[in-house]
Amino acid sequence: MADNASYDVFLSHNSRDKALVKELKTWLNGLGLRSWLDEDELQPGLRWQKLLDKAIKCSKSVAVLIGPSGTGPWEIEELENALIYAVKDDRPVIPVFLPGAPENIDLPPFLSNRGTVDLRPAFAEENIDRLRWGITGERYHIREGAATRNSSEPVRAISEKELSAAEHVLEALLKQGQQARDEDRSQYVDRVGFTVLIKQLINASPRMQMEMLAAIRRIYPSRTIWARGKLAYILGRFTDSAVRKEAVDVLKSYLAEHTHALQNLQSVNAVDNGSLRDELFLERTIYISLAYLGDDYASMAYVQKLISDPIVDELNRGFHLDYYGDSIVPDLTSNPGTNTFTTLILRLRTDLTNQSARPMTEIELQTLMSLAVPRHLAGSLSDLIRNSIVDLVNDFRLSRIIKLLPPFASFIDASTSILQRAKASPGSVVSDFYQLKVTRRQGWLQRGIYEPESVADHTWGAMILAQIFLPENAGTEELSDPSYSKHRVVEMLLIHDLSEAFTGDKPLSDKSEADLFQERQVMRRISGFGGLSIFTGMANFWSLNEEFVAQKSVNARLAMDFDTLDGYFQLQRYSSEGQNITDGKEFAESLIARLKTDFCLTLFGRLAQSDAPLLKWFAQSK
Known part of the structure; x- marks a missing residue:
C-alpha cells in the first residue's frame, strides 16, 4: 500500500464472508468510492497487523461488515483501532448487516449507539445509498419505501427476552418476599440494553416514579444485599425533579447505614466469605446513583475511595469489564478489555467535544487509568490505546471541564507518567527512588x-x-x-x-x-x-x-x-x-x-x- 494512499472506506469483515464483501466492494466502486479490502491491498510476506493499522489511518471511514459468519478475530482487532481513530478524528464507523446476517444481533456496546445500514434484504440501490451517505456524509435521495431512520439514532433491537427480563426484575424487586438471587434473569441478556430498558420502565410517568420510590422505601430494609443494590440503582435513575430530590435524601440515609455495616464487616475481616464484597458493591451503587442525581460530592468521594482502597478499585474495574462484555470479575491484565477501553475513551472524548462533564466523568477517567496502567506494566496494552489515553488526559487538563484536585490530580499525573513511557515496569517506577x-x-x-x-x-x-x-x-x-x-x-x-x-x-x-x-x-x-x-x-x-x-x-x-x-x-x-x-x-x-x-x-x-x-x-x- 502506498504511503500517500487515501481510501473512502475500510471494509472490516470476517474472511468467511469474503464473497459477499467483494460483491459490496464492486457496488461501491460503481459509485466512485475507493474501498480498502485486505486481499487487494496486503502485500504477501509482510506483517498484517501494522498494515491494518496503517490502512485504517488512511481511510476516511470504517464499515464494520457483519454477515452470516459474525465477526472474526481480526475484525475485533480492527474494531479496536477503528474506534480509537473514530473518537480522535470524528471518523464514521458504520455497522453494516450483510445478506444472511442473523435477525437478532447484539452489537458491542461501542457500536450500539451508531446508526446502522441493513443490507440483509439485498444489495439494492436504495440500501447502498444509505451506506454511501454514512461514508461520505452527503445525503442522497432515498426512494419511497427505503429505510429512513436517523443515522444518529441508537439501532439496537429490543428482544422479547430482554423486555421480559426487565419487567420481571422490577416486579420481583417490588413484590413482597421475592428475594432470590437466582431469579435475576438479567444475567442472560445484554447488560447495556437491559439497563436502558429498566430506565424506560422506571420513568414511564411521574406517578410511576413516585410509586416506585414509595415502594422502595417500604421494602428496602427487608431485602438482601443483592436486592438492595438493584433498588439503590433504581433510585438514581428517576427523571422527575421532585422524586430525584427525595431520592437523594433516601440514598444518603442508606449510605450512612451501609457505612456502619461496612465498618463492622471490615473489623472481622469478612473478605473471604463474600459479605464484604457484597457490601462494597452496594456502596458503589449508592455512590453512583447519588452522582446521577446531581450530587457532585458523591462522585469525588467515590473517586477518593477508588484511589485509596485497592479492594474497591478492583471491584470497580471488574464491574466495568463485566458490564461491557469483556469478562467477569476479577480483572486480569491478560484480558485486553477492548470493549471497555473503547467505550470509556469514546464517552470521555465526547465529554471534551461537548465541553461538559457527566456525573460519571471523573469515575470513568479514574477507571480508565486504573485499567490501563497495570496492562501497560504487564506489556499487554496496545500503543494505540496507550497514546489515545495520554492524549485524552492532556486534553482534559487543557479543557478544565473537571477539576483535577488532589489527590485525584496526583493519581492522574502518576498514571500518565507511566503511560507516557513506551515501555514500563514496576521496577522502572521504583528504581527512581534508588537515587x-x-x-x-x-x-x-x-x-x-x-x-x-x-x-x-x-x-x-x-x-x-x-x-x-x-x-x-x-x-x-x-x-x-x-x-x-x-x-x-x-x-x-x-x-x-x-x-x-x-x-x-x-x-x-x-x-x-x-x-x-x-x-x-x-x-x-x-x-x-x-x-x-x-x-x-x-x-x-x-x-x-x-x-x-x-x-x-x-x-x-x-x-x-x-x-x-x-x-x-x-x-x-x-x-x-x-x-x-x-x-x-x-x-x-x-x-x-x-x-x-x-x-x-x-x-x-x-x-x-x-x-x-x-x-x-x-x-x-x-
Missing part, C-alpha cells in the same frame, strides 16, 4: 567531609534508632500520649526525605519556601502511584509526609527527633574517624537544642558519649 542511595548529604559536603553519607544512609540511621529504642506501646513517663504509634514513626522516617530523589538534597537551613513547596509537590506526585493496585503500599505516603511537616502530632515530633539524633551520631562517627569539622561543637549543640520530646531528650542523655563508636571493642578484638 537516594547516591545522593550525598550536602550539609556534610559543606563541612568538608570526604565521601559523606547518602540520603538513604541517613534514612536508615534514623529508622534503626527509632526501631531499637522506641517502645511498642505508650505508657512510659516520657511517652504517655494514647495516639502514639511506633509503626507510624518508623513509616514517617522511611519517607521523610523521599522527595530528594528528585529534588536533590539541601540542608534545612538553606531551603527556601520555594524549595519546601517543590518537595511537597513531588511527594504529592509520588503518592499518586498509591492509587494503582500494584503500588498500594505508597497510598499513605502523602498523609505521612504532611503529618511530618506539620509537626503537630507526637508521632511527627518523635520522627523529627530521631532524624536529629541520627545527625548527632553521624557527627560523632566522622569526628572519631579523624575528619576535621571546624564547627563541630556548635553544630552538635544546635542539634541537641532541636530535640522536642521528653522521650528523646532522656534517650540522648543515656546514649551520648565522647568515645564513639560504641563498638570500638570489636575492632580491637579482631
Whole structure:
C-alpha cells in the first residue's frame, strides 16, 4: 500500500464472508468510492497487523461488515483501532448487516449507539445509498419505501427476552418476599440494553416514579444485599425533579447505614466469605446513583475511595469489564478489555467535544487509568490505546471541564507518567527512588567531609534508632500520649526525605519556601502511584509526609527527633574517624537544642558519649 494512499472506506469483515464483501466492494466502486479490502491491498510476506493499522489511518471511514459468519478475530482487532481513530478524528464507523446476517444481533456496546445500514434484504440501490451517505456524509435521495431512520439514532433491537427480563426484575424487586438471587434473569441478556430498558420502565410517568420510590422505601430494609443494590440503582435513575430530590435524601440515609455495616464487616475481616464484597458493591451503587442525581460530592468521594482502597478499585474495574462484555470479575491484565477501553475513551472524548462533564466523568477517567496502567506494566496494552489515553488526559487538563484536585490530580499525573513511557515496569517506577542511595548529604559536603553519607544512609540511621529504642506501646513517663504509634514513626522516617530523589538534597537551613513547596509537590506526585493496585503500599505516603511537616502530632515530633539524633551520631562517627569539622561543637549543640520530646531528650542523655563508636571493642578484638 502506498504511503500517500487515501481510501473512502475500510471494509472490516470476517474472511468467511469474503464473497459477499467483494460483491459490496464492486457496488461501491460503481459509485466512485475507493474501498480498502485486505486481499487487494496486503502485500504477501509482510506483517498484517501494522498494515491494518496503517490502512485504517488512511481511510476516511470504517464499515464494520457483519454477515452470516459474525465477526472474526481480526475484525475485533480492527474494531479496536477503528474506534480509537473514530473518537480522535470524528471518523464514521458504520455497522453494516450483510445478506444472511442473523435477525437478532447484539452489537458491542461501542457500536450500539451508531446508526446502522441493513443490507440483509439485498444489495439494492436504495440500501447502498444509505451506506454511501454514512461514508461520505452527503445525503442522497432515498426512494419511497427505503429505510429512513436517523443515522444518529441508537439501532439496537429490543428482544422479547430482554423486555421480559426487565419487567420481571422490577416486579420481583417490588413484590413482597421475592428475594432470590437466582431469579435475576438479567444475567442472560445484554447488560447495556437491559439497563436502558429498566430506565424506560422506571420513568414511564411521574406517578410511576413516585410509586416506585414509595415502594422502595417500604421494602428496602427487608431485602438482601443483592436486592438492595438493584433498588439503590433504581433510585438514581428517576427523571422527575421532585422524586430525584427525595431520592437523594433516601440514598444518603442508606449510605450512612451501609457505612456502619461496612465498618463492622471490615473489623472481622469478612473478605473471604463474600459479605464484604457484597457490601462494597452496594456502596458503589449508592455512590453512583447519588452522582446521577446531581450530587457532585458523591462522585469525588467515590473517586477518593477508588484511589485509596485497592479492594474497591478492583471491584470497580471488574464491574466495568463485566458490564461491557469483556469478562467477569476479577480483572486480569491478560484480558485486553477492548470493549471497555473503547467505550470509556469514546464517552470521555465526547465529554471534551461537548465541553461538559457527566456525573460519571471523573469515575470513568479514574477507571480508565486504573485499567490501563497495570496492562501497560504487564506489556499487554496496545500503543494505540496507550497514546489515545495520554492524549485524552492532556486534553482534559487543557479543557478544565473537571477539576483535577488532589489527590485525584496526583493519581492522574502518576498514571500518565507511566503511560507516557513506551515501555514500563514496576521496577522502572521504583528504581527512581534508588537515587537516594547516591545522593550525598550536602550539609556534610559543606563541612568538608570526604565521601559523606547518602540520603538513604541517613534514612536508615534514623529508622534503626527509632526501631531499637522506641517502645511498642505508650505508657512510659516520657511517652504517655494514647495516639502514639511506633509503626507510624518508623513509616514517617522511611519517607521523610523521599522527595530528594528528585529534588536533590539541601540542608534545612538553606531551603527556601520555594524549595519546601517543590518537595511537597513531588511527594504529592509520588503518592499518586498509591492509587494503582500494584503500588498500594505508597497510598499513605502523602498523609505521612504532611503529618511530618506539620509537626503537630507526637508521632511527627518523635520522627523529627530521631532524624536529629541520627545527625548527632553521624557527627560523632566522622569526628572519631579523624575528619576535621571546624564547627563541630556548635553544630552538635544546635542539634541537641532541636530535640522536642521528653522521650528523646532522656534517650540522648543515656546514649551520648565522647568515645564513639560504641563498638570500638570489636575492632580491637579482631
